[in-house]
Amino acid sequence: MSLRLGEEFPNFTLNTTAGKFQLHEWLGNKWGILFSHPADYTPVCTTELSRAAKLAPDFAKRNTKLIGLSCDSIDNHHGWIKDLQAYGGPNIQCTGDTCKLVPHGEFPFPIIDDSERKLAKQLGMIDPAEFDSKGLPLTARAVFFIGPDKKVKASLLYPATTGRNFDEILRLLDSLQLSARxxxxxxxxxxxxxxxxxxxxxxxxxxxxxxxxxxxxxxxxxxxxxxxxxxxx
Known part of the structure; x- marks a missing residue:
């Protein structure tokens, strides 16, 4: 990946399903996990983001915000979120650090529109073996752990063919937070x-x-x- 451990994560201005904001301001004094997926409306990605939504309360308990990313548009993300909610069952709605299951409601974390592939290229998240129907490259399954100081604490990179283990992501987060303390x-x-x-x-x-x-x-x-x-x- 382009970013090394200990480097400051760039303060991107993001266009997301929750509106436009700067990453550092949105994170505040919390930990953050930014993770990319190859494409909306694809099978493995649907299982991953549904799982992440189910685990939203566990991340909130750890003072951690989640944010997804792919090379799809905001409209595409919003449409796909309905599939994620249907696949994953009851949605999880979070207010501050408190999350609860609800039949309908806002998706528990924003998803970034990186349709111009600026972030994917800058952060080294492009999968060299995956392309969309127009021949444009897709994002790999990258994970960045960002500390309250906005520095990279850990990173993972999976190919599009392999879904991530979010229990391992939680375990790694627990280790990072404990060793920071x-x-x-x-x-x-x-x-x-x-x-x-x-x-x-x-x-x-x-x-x-x-x-x-x-x-x-x-x-x-x-x-x-x-x-x-x-x-x-």
Whole structure:
């Protein structure tokens, strides 16, 4: 992708299903996840955005806003949203950080009109193997995690052929938010409630400050080095 970890995410002026706004202003002090899909009215994309809509309350609980993007027009997005609501069942309507199931209502997050492909090209989201009926390139399945400081915290890139796992997106968000709050790292297959790792560069003073219950050190490694330190948070 064009953006590197730690770089500021561009403050695009966006034309979306929720109106026109600047990204940074819309995010405010929240986390953001911007994700692209190849095209409206396509099968895999319908399953993905329906799933994202169902999970809107889970993202809201994590102080996180969602925003979608494809190379389709606003009118196309609005028409497709009706299919998303029908496919996904009851819609989820959010007011601030509170979300609830309702038979009808606004879609829980905006979708960007990038029909001129400006954002897709600038952010490196073009799928080289996918084209529309006019021969124009389509967006891949990209995901950008944007922190409250408007910097890129993580990114994922899938081809059009592979739908994303939104449980993994939530898991990654949990890890990013926890490591932003504490001097920790999360091990393989970590999920909320599991023990975390305390990196070797965390000083004893910081260990006592953040992990008063102490850490477990694995000492039976052949190297004899105590670099694997685990803690419960």
């Amino acid at each position: 504490l001097p920790i790292a999360t091990p393989v297959d970590w999920k909320v409630g599991d023990k975390v790792m305390v990196p070797p560069n965390v000083t004893d003073a910081d260990v006592q400050k953040h992990f008063p219950q102490g850490v477990e050190i694995k000492k039976d490694l052949p190297s004899g080095k105590g670099y694997i330190r685990m803690a419960q948070v």
